Amino acid sequence: MLALLDSTYAGWDARPMIHVSAALLHRQIVAVFTCWGMAADAAAAAADVMVETDLSGVDSHGIGMLPHYQRLFAEGRLDPKAAPVVLRDNPCMVLVDARHGLGHVAALKAMELAIEKARQSGLGLAGVTGSNHYGAAGYYARMAAGHGLLAISLTNAPSPLLVPVFGREAALGTNPIAFAAPTAAAERPVLLDMATTTVAYGKVSIARRAGKRLPEGWALDAEGRPETDAAVAAEARRLAPLGGSREQGGHKGYGLALMVEILCATLTGAQASAQETGHFFLVIDPGFFRSTDAFQGDMAALLARLRGITPVDLAQPVLIPGDPEHAALERRRAAGIPLVPTLVEEVRAVCAQCGAPFLLGDGSA
């Protein structure tokens, strides 16, 4: 997500960050998932997604989610042993039942099937039902872009946080939209990955810990009025849809979140009442419409036109969605992934709970 850089967790914790390598983080995640009874290949694949997400700077959706997955597991909502099964299948569509496993596992299978269908038919749609949190939506879209394909990745989220315009109560999740488009440099696709709220809940928590006021348009109080006190907003757990108020286009963010809900949950049969999550993946092979050269040439011209726009501030050029993630990836591959000590302690607790070895050091490194 464009919003999330290395500074995501600034203000969480006054102690210095520790830095871990991608390989170590991967071993730690696999160790936990293995203790939970997850099959070896599923554990490794889910850890791939989470580590790549941390490498990309999307701290909110990588290892940072492990304590949440632990809670889902403890509550019996997450079955780490579940293997996803195909419920419906035709040459361009497939419906996968995650059987309450970790979302990453079913999502990877679904996206692989959608890619295969797009290669055969030009177009592939995979729905996933009965699932859980699948990490960062953008990961799956980027998978397809790596194969020269266009992709959309959507997920609903069962925790109500988004307050529809004119309402007082949260009724939808932060229901993200991710989109990726391949470029000639396959490892640097266009990559949009955005919540349909103005900000993710984590940004409100961060402002609360840092003692900062929120801008208007981020959060609401318990009566549905704009709230700029971060402590009150963090308590109320009510986020404004992208746009903020009605006057600022908040009905559009709400409408997009509803679209995601319908495509992910209503279309696939994921049940809100059972706190199920559903996912939606669409993959398009541009080669069915145009030659790869023509498509890539026009992509390059479009991106060059955007990068060529005169910026307001010469020190801050116009970005292409995905630029911050690509920059974080390069930086963190070299310097390691920064973790706040609070998170390291939470991972230690997760390990203690299931008997997995704790590999991230003592937090003072």
Add this chain to the structure above:
Amino acid sequence: MLALLDSTYAGWDARPMIHVSAALLHRQIVAVFTCWGMAADAAAAAADVMVETDLSGVDSHGIGMLPHYQRLFAEGRLDPKAAPVVLRDNPCMVLVDARHGLGHVAALKAMELAIEKARQSGLGLAGVTGSNHYGAAGYYARMAAGHGLLAISLTNAPSPLLVPVFGREAALGTNPIAFAAPTAAAERPVLLDMATTTVAYGKVSIARRAGKRLPEGWALDAEGRPETDAAVAAEARRLAPLGGSREQGGHKGYGLALMVEILCATLTGAQASAQETGHFFLVIDPGFFRSTDAFQGDMAALLARLRGITPVDLAQPVLIPGDPEHAALERRRAAGIPLVPTLVEEVRAVCAQCGAPFLLGDGSA
């Protein structure tokens, strides 16, 4: 569009509106298109789209566009005689070349083909290249919903208006996203139809004519800074992406507009340099994943949950996207379509230019 009600043109003109019936408006549009040399069936079909759009309260995209189409015709950018042709075709995808005809004609054909494919294969994607303005994006999505299908309708727009975050210059159109989902009451689908800018340019013009200041987050000045003086903003022709500033999520609106640009223009081969427009239609048959009863039951439960949210103001309940359009449709079917005298005069001029009979009265009715 949720934003556009009968008050869209309030402030344009101090004179009273005239009201015309849908049937009269249809005859007027067909008379003009016929004089331009459009085939009878194409003229009637395009007029259907435009009149339905006016009935739905989306004044900016119905008869209000006729003077613009006249300019495109006069400049040789619009060929009213062009018949769209299929360039590529497989069981779930089709690419249509509009051959620079009116967008509505190619869009109707493309959406019909996408619906047919979705019925056969569960999924249909239609791209349109070499096109012009196609009216309201939502019209085509609603067509599919009327058949019990889910649909997305996107179009790029060759007039640069949207300023990417951090930039000073407009680089993308207002690139709208429309989505429709069927409900048990087929004539009242969920219908989202939104520009990816905070507001359409027309809202800035309206504020200028009314002498009102703009809220921040709508428009920018020639240096890319927020502009609240409507006269300056109308002159600068620079709109903020949905969200407004970077802090308020403007990078998300920009990212969505770029997604629409890639899916409509880069994917289909519509050339920005030649001011071509492209469209993208995706249709999904939910019956491939679930029974109609199960899907409709969950849709009804979701919408009831949203309508049941306690509102901030009891006089303004939470809406479902599409509610304002459905309400306008009922109102205007009974009372007629209100037209500002300025527009009636513009239509008279369009008629005079091509020799079509002017049917809307003398503007004083």
